[in-house]
Amino acid sequence: MRKVVKFGGSSLASAEQFKKVGNIIRADESRRYVVPSAPGKRFSADTKVTDLLYKCYRAAEKGQSDFDSILSEIKGRYQDIINGLELSMSLEEEFQMIEENFRNHAGEEYAASRGEFLNGKIMAEYLGYEFVDAAKIIRFDGEGQFDMEMTNRLTREYLKNKENAVVPGFYGAMEDGTVKTFSRGGSDITGSIVAGALDVDLYENWTDVSGFLVTDPRIIDNPQVIDTITYRELRELSYMGATVLHEEAIFPVRKAGIPINIRNTNAPEDAGTMIVEDTCKKPAFTITGIAGKKGFCSLFIEKSLMNAEIGFGRKVLQVLEEQGISFEHIPSGIDTMTLFIHQDEFAEKEQQVIAGIHRAVNPDFMELETDLALVAVVGRGMRANRGTAARIFAALAHANVNVKMIDQGSSELNVIIGVRNEDFETAIKAIYDIFVETRI
Ligand code: ASP
Numbered sequence: 001m002r003k004v005v006k007f008g009g010s011s012l013a014s015a016e017q018f019k020k021v022g023n024i025i026r027a028d029e030s031r032r033y034v035v036p037s038a039p040g041k042r043f044s045a046d047t048k049v050t051d052l053l054y055k056c057y058r059a060a061e062k063g064q065s066d067f068d069s070i071l072s073e074i075k076g077r078y079q080d081i082i083n084g085l086e087l088s089m090s091l092e093e094e095f096q097m098i099e100e101n102f103r104n105h106a107g108e109e110y111a112a113s114r115g116e117f118l119n120g121k122i123m124a125e126y127l128g129y130e131f132v133d134a135a136k137i138i139r140f141d142g143e144g145q146f147d148m149e150m151t152n153r154l155t156r157e158y159l160k161n162k163e164n165a166v167v168p169g170f171y172g173a174m175e176d177g178t179v180k181t182f183s184r185g186g187s188d189i190t191g192s193i194v195a196g197a198l199d200v201d202l203y204e205n206w207t208d209v210s211g212f213l214v215t216d217p218r219i220i221d222n223p224q225v226i227d228t229i230t231y232r233e234l235r236e237l238s239y240m241g242a243t244v245l246h247e248e249a250i251f252p253v254r255k256a257g258i259p260i261n262i263r264n265t266n267a268p269e270d271a272g273t274m275i276v277e278d279t280c281k282k283p284a285f286t287i288t289g290i291a292g293k294k295g296f297c298s299l300f301i302e303k304s305l306m307n308a309e310i311g312f313g314r315k316v317l318q319v320l321e322e323q324g325i326s327f328e329h330i331p332s333g334i335d336t337m338t339l340f341i342h343q344d345e346f347a348e349k350e351q352q353v354i355a356g357i358h359r360a361v362n363p364d365f366m367e368l369e370t371d372l373a374l375v376a377v378v379g380r381g382m383r384a385n386r387g388t389a390a391r392i393f394a395a396l397a398h399a400n401v402n403v404k405m406i407d408q409g410s411s412e413l414n415v416i417i418g419v420r421n422e423d424f425e426t427a428i429k430a431i432y433d434i435f436v437e438t439r440i
Pocket of ligand 1: 008009037038048050051115169170183184185186187188
């Protein structure tokens with residue numbers, strides 16, 4: 001068994017946290033390839049090293065006087081970890097090089113990537129593993145797009161015969177050596193890429209929560225942890241926001257058929273959440289998760305004989321496309337269709353969109369409704385269970401929530417419900433209550 005293990009910033013924010021990580025890695029010899037993030041926050045008001053690096057680089061670019069003080073704050077963060085781990089290493093040479101490159105304007109992405117680079121150096125020294133610079137194996141093409149083929153080849157070449165190694169997360173390089181980063185939180189992507197390229201058995205992603213929760217803990221106190229979720233369900237629950245796992249981290253492992261296990265560095269005995277392609281394990285509560293978001297608006301369009309007018313939908317959607325607006329859902333009736341759109345995105349272009357639709361399809365009537373929320377109830381268990389929808393809507397009716405829209409995908413994996421913003425929390429509580437608390 002071989003695993004890639006990725007540790008997030010909060011798992012590596014201090015020497016204390018590093019020690020926990022060391023124990024986790026040493027407890028299982030299949031944890032062979034380690035992908036570290038940069039040191040994150042040690043307490044809630046703290047600053048992530050990545051943010052300090054961006055700030056430091058901006059100061060260097062503008063020739064500001066606080067450059068030295070920010071750089072020494074960053075040095076201090078790493079030195080504290082080195083001291084706390086009682087390592088005899090020094091990052092002096094690396095910092096000299098970084099300072100020089102900052103002053104020569106090596107680029108913001110180079111700057112940000114040093115967080116992972118330096119943490120990787122410490123991690124390699126601490127574990128006695130070989131350090132492999134991600135710039136050597138994670139490749140971007142001339143346009144700055146991630147080059148999967150080249151990356152896979154290089155990763156295999158460099159790592160295949162290594163017993164173990166540390167590969168810093170978040171960045172790679174173009175062929176000419178220019179460093180590129182993924183978007184924020186991108187160490188998750190590196191871990192997934194390395195796991196996929198080496199075709200390991202499992203990608204463990206260690207963070208500061210014990211997995212995905214059935215719903216948002218800001219709405220429900222201590223919600224249950226999801227033990228197993230499929231990739232598809234996870235996508236449907238993407239309204240949860242990318243706080244646990246970067247959205248783009250799914251693709252490389254999914255393609256290679258490798259599961260992801262989300263684990264908690266601060267509670268390593270917890271099994272966490274397994275993310276898998278498919279499973280015959282029944283979800284504990286019929287539904288796997290409930291997620292949602294406020295801040296949508298709906299645009300209702302009515303036109304007699306809409307159903308017979310070929311190209312009607314295309315023309316409407318083309319208007320959105322021309323304005324660069326994406327839509328969330330389009331429930332429709334025989335002579336009606338309703339577009340659900342992010343309100344802030346829509347607000348900027350509303351008059352152009354409305355005028356554009358008038359021009360394109362000449363509707364009989366249009367009506368805009370604002371301040372709506374969408375709730376997604378997701379679960380592979382729905383398909384096999386009767387009465388799931390009845391339970392959802394009975395719960396909402398009892399909670400006095402007016403349902404504005406219902407959309408069930410034909411995959412029977414999700415039911416999306418539109419409610420007013422002010423009913424959002426009540427709706428989630430009611431659904432959680434009926435499926436998880438009372439389990440009826
Ligand atoms: N350090 C980077 C960030 O803060 C990447 C990561 O942690 O995954 O976004």
